[in-house]
Amino acid sequence: MMAEVSITKGEDIVVRTREAVELLGGVHKVVGKGDKVFIKPNIVDGAPFITGEVVQLETIRVLVEECFCAGASEVLIGETPTYRRQTETILQYKKLADEMGAKFLELNNYPFVEVNVENPRFFKKVRLSKPLLESDVFINVPTLKTHASCGITVSIKNMYGLIPPEDRVLYHTLNRVEEAIVDLYKAKRADLIVVDGTYTTFHLGPRPIEDFKETFRLNLTLAGFDPVAIDTISAKILGINPSSLRYLKWAEEDGLGTRDINRIRILGVSLEEACFGRAAGTADFINNRMNELKVMNFNACTGCLQAAVHLMHVVRGLRNIMGGDRRIICVIGPEAKVDFIGKELRGENDVILLCGYCVAPTFYNCLSGVFIPGCPPQPEDLQRTLKELLSRQS
Structure with missing residues (x-):
């Protein structure tokens, strides 16, 4: 019907x-x-x-x-x-x-x-x-x-x-x-x-x-x-x-x-x-408002997009320990491409977070970064991982 x-x-x-x-x-x-x-x-x-x-x-x-x-x-x-x-x-x-x-x-x-x-x-x-x-x-x-x-x-x-x-x-x-x-x-x-x-x-x-x-x-x-x-x-x-x-x-x-x-x-x-057809997605909104965080969305579902929003709030709360030139790269979605991600990196001050089970193949294909499991990753895991990572690097 x-x-x-x-x-x-x-x-x-x-x-x-x-x-x-x-x-x-x-x-x-x-x-x-x-x-x-x-x-x-x-x-x-x-x-x-x-x-x-x-x-x-x-x-x-x-x-x-x-x-x-x-x-x-x-x-x-x-x-x-x-x-x-x-x-x-x-x-x-x-x-x-x-x-x-x-x-x-x-x-x-x-x-x-x-x-x-x-x-x-x-x-x-x-x-x-x-x-x-x-x-x-x-x-x-x-x-x-x-x-x-x-x-x-x-x-x-x-x-x-x-x-x-x-x-x-x-x-x-x-x-x-x-x-x-x-x-x-x-x-x-x-x-x-x-x-x-x-x-x-x-x-x-x-x-x-x-x-x-x-x-x-x-x-x-x-x-x-x-x-x-x-x-x-x-x-x-x-x-x-x-x-x-x-x-x-x-x-x-x-x-x-x-x-x-x-x-x-x-x-x-x-x-x-x-059709209007030009919606600003969640990743676009975050990237337009945050210098310290870049979300790279490779056809992620709303679960991981919501995780990216949680990460945005976490990063805002950790600005005092991040330093002025450090940047978090959040990779989400099953179609992540290692080469494409690599072109976006600025250098050693970029920290890559591979968020969610669907980016696991990217992780295992030797992209340097920290893998946060989950479908989607939970807010507390995002916060804990990022805090630990920044404290080790500070």
């Missing part, structure tokens, strides 16, 4: 959002008379709309209107907030809900319910918002962005806004964010996904604020029912190889959808017309 993903393009958010949903058969395909509908926009920390971090208000306006027109008895707009104050964005969301007869819920003010995960990737139980679980219809409304932990944050990663704040911290601490989002989606699948691609944001995300300069206007809306297909097409639009996204591979293996482009039917604007 083919998965369908609609893509619409244009400056008018209302027009293209409505068109994207209508190409799939309309909201009434999932919303019936008397249904309680839960809409989950990506609001993050209530950043300004122009940053691309937050779903545009007009997108939600269309969906609320369409749900009531389809016969919904109640429409909830919910997010677990990470903001500490009522930003202008949050106030506008609340005003919209009041005007349209919907309800805006800050989910940390409501109970969370433990849910069993069938055939879990890692977590046998997860906690999700009770108002979500009590709803008849779940509409998932993400933005279109890159992310350090998962490569992109679109439909599947948007589940993170439906869990308790302490669980977010736990999954990050365990270095299991990708496993968590797959298990969360298995615990509660969306009935409809509408992606607000008005802007796209390229960053390690969702903060620091200086990364907002990597925001571009795309004027896109995507819609579909298959989260894996949606995220696959989203990755291609951003110029990211879907096969590099671990969570997407796992989601397909666990029956959440398809990554096979030959099994995805595009409705509306073609993929070629929608």
